[in-house]
Amino acid sequence: MSTRTPLMAGNWKMNLNHLEAIAHVQKLAFALADKDYEAVEVAVLPPFTDLRSVQTLVDGDKLRIKYGAQDISRHDSGAYTGEISGPMLAKLKCTYVAVGHSERRQYHHETDEVVNAKVKAAYKHGLTPILCVGEELDVREAGDHVAHTLAQVEGGLKDVPAEQAESVVIAYEPVWAIGTGKVCGAGDAQEVCAAIRGRVAELYSQELADTVRIQYGGSVKAGNVAEIMAQPDIDGALVGGASLDGDEFVKIVRFRDQ
Numbered sequence: 001m002s003t004r005t006p007l008m009a010g011n012w013k014m015n016l017n018h019l020e021a022i023a024h025v026q027k028l029a030f031a032l033a034d035k036d037y038e039a040v041e042v043a044v045l046p047p048f049t050d051l052r053s054v055q056t057l058v059d060g061d062k063l064r065i066k067y068g069a070q071d072i073s074r075h076d077s078g079a080y081t082g083e084i085s086g087p088m089l090a091k092l093k094c095t096y097v098a099v100g101h102s103e104r105r106q107y108h109h110e111t112d113e114v115v116n117a118k119v120k121a122a123y124k125h126g127l128t129p130i131l132c133v134g135e136e137l138d139v140r141e142a143g144d145h146v147a148h149t150l151a152q153v154e155g156g157l158k159d160v161p162a163e164q165a166e167s168v169v170i171a172y173e174p175v176w177a178i179g180t181g182k183v184c185g186a187g188d189a190q191e192v193c194a195a196i197r198g199r200v201a202e203l204y205s206q207e208l209a210d211t212v213r214i215q216y217g218g219s220v221k222a223g224n225v226a227e228i229m230a231q232p233d234i235d236g237a238l239v240g241g242a243s244l245d246g247d248e249f250v251k252i253v254r255f256r257d258q
């Protein structure tokens, strides 16, 4: 098991309106309002339209739940219809922003270059990027999953200085395991996460790599989280579907109880 503070983050994707978001966060806060989970960092990544409501709740009740966005524009402002900028997210006191999620890469054709620009936009505005990487099924079957994933890590962090990269969160999410119920074996996930840490050490330093948190994402549930979190290079989970079920997500956060 890793000694870094685990980050258990719920990526709600395009689910829950702002009223549902309030109810969901209140439920999580109530269920996690004890000392047992203090050693675990909990975050939610709601849709943009929910962020103001979540901020009001978290600020007002001084909740220890952190929140962030699922995407960020690489631009600060301007004629970019439909986009949300770093300054807007910073104004809402977001802590995190997911960058380069496979659904953004797949449906919005985000390249490593775009992802890199978004990582830089996040840092420019004081947000911590959760840099998502991972291979498709055909890449895994060809045995190229490690090289493919490391290239995405390098592309995402290109020209990002060490003083920024030291806070990055990297989420390894094999695309074939997302929302499919197919979990990457814990050993297989560990193999790639260890390789990611090794590449971060090559890019920066071993010391920096030792502090960077690497999450696993892809069909994480209460029933498999303990085995995943037992791996030495896995420091948390990026949870999609199961984060929409309050009871299930609380069990995931409390993985140490299992």
Ligand SMILES: O=C[C@H](O)COP(=O)(O)O
Pocket: 011, 101, 173, 177, 178, 179, 180, 181, 217, 218, 219, 220, 238, 239, 240, 241, 242
């Ligand atoms: O961001 C989360 C991942 O895409 C995982 O989603 P999932 O837990 O529904 O497989």
